[in-house]
Amino acid sequence: MLNPVFFGASSRQLFGMYDPSAMGGGQGAVLCAPWGQEYLRAHQSMRHLARLLARAGVHAFRFDYTGSGDSDGSDLDDSVTQWVEDAETAIDELKDTAGVEKVSLVGLRLGAAVAALAAKRRRDVQRLVLWDPVFDGQALLNALTARIPNNQRTFPLQISGFRVTESAYAEVKDVGLHTFDGKLPRTLIVSTDSAESVRPLEERMRASQTDVVTEVRPGPQAWVEIGNFGAAGMPVAALQSIAKWVTS
């Protein structure tokens, strides 16, 4: 059953898609999307993950950040701080709708940093999944801006079809290993690449006493465009691992 909703303050509505648990269970999961073009390309994978979770007995909730997807605002409103607030609003919405008391947060790419920051502010997040997480914002921005000529590097920067303000740029740049510091809920890091690619993060989180495990599930990167179609491949093994771990 499809349950698309607008939620949040009437002056700043967020779009969400609720997939109720097929078994009426007591668990919930909020999915935090990636940023910009990565969000568009990963849409099918996020949708499929929500379906897998719902079939496994978890009430799943996807949502669009302020300035992205169907939510209010434009790309000029992009802000990591705002996205964390949005994630919290989404958690409250899922708890109200599904009647669950605790939730898991699943974040893909930059959404992993958003999920970690939101988890730090809450007592009702019991599990955290960091799926191919971004923990070096500067490296992400370097990759996204590599082909922009120097004479076009003025704010708002035009990156892959979206405008990026100076403040949003600074906030994304500030995402680093320190973003995941402090004791976080029990965490699964999922990499579609290799254990080495996420080892610095895993070690940093262990140093903060977070109970963290890493699973490597080689497969397509959900945010990398295939051909020229505007969509990416679906890492089925990674999605199955996430659903299994959240319900274990």
Next chain:
Amino acid sequence: MGDVVRPFRERAVTFGSGRSLVGVLTAPAELPDVDQPVIVILNAGVIHRVGANRLHVRLAREFAPRGHLVMRFDLSGIGDSDPRGDEADLDRAVQRDVTDALNYLESEHGARSFIIFGLCSGANNGFRCAVADPRVTGAILIDPTAYPTFRFYLTHFVPRLLRGQTWIRLFTGEDVRVRRFRDWITGRAVPQQLPPVPVGVPAPTKSEMDQGLGALVGRNVELLLVFTGGLVWQYNYATQFRDTFPRHARSEHVRVAYLPKSDHTFSAESSKTDLIEIVLAWLATNALRARARLGVERLARVSASLTVWWPLMAAG
């Protein structure tokens, strides 16, 4: 984002068989103008209803404050909509999805006429749906399939033939076509093992487009066709549409714009604003023409009633 009063309202909806299609309605903050057609925005390729670079969201929020109700929705199997269980043929599935959307807007929101907006495959789908459904009174087709003309080939090949690099590649055998020809001559060509895999709905043929345009113009459907520089292998000069379909291009119902500096998905902010400006100007002209037509119809009704009453009054 500041807490400002928005000039539009948005609502998520599900409709169609089993409520399996998902859409977002964008409405004016006040009641929609009932004389304005409802605008239905189709998916571009497999990108979900927000559109490439979120273009569809931006357009919907520009259209609504001008009195239009706007629906962006996902065709079955795309974005959040489930695949249809009742239709194997993709082309017919698209037609049924759009019919479901128009039926929903008609029954739930009192829509009487529609403008279909589509980009890329959305333009081809929109074209076919406009031909098939008489409720469609306008279509905005961005980068629909285009057809080569003699001048297209000149524009394509002459600059290449004037470049020294082209000849160097030809004579050194670097050019892939020369290599293929050489392999074919020497018998080294590898035969095609597998038939090509059909992807998506086939594009309309030139003959289908010609007939369809004729039908739409005959029905007084207002058409805006926009071609970008993003598909130069299909469309590479401003008047290519006019040279391909001269009869239709002369129609007062057909408007064509060419944005050679824009890419196919309007990545640059300037391209987006150019497109928005063109579409809004076209909508405003259409609204004026529709009002003028309505005015003429009302005048005709008044004049008809006068012809009945005037002789009676004169006789009285």
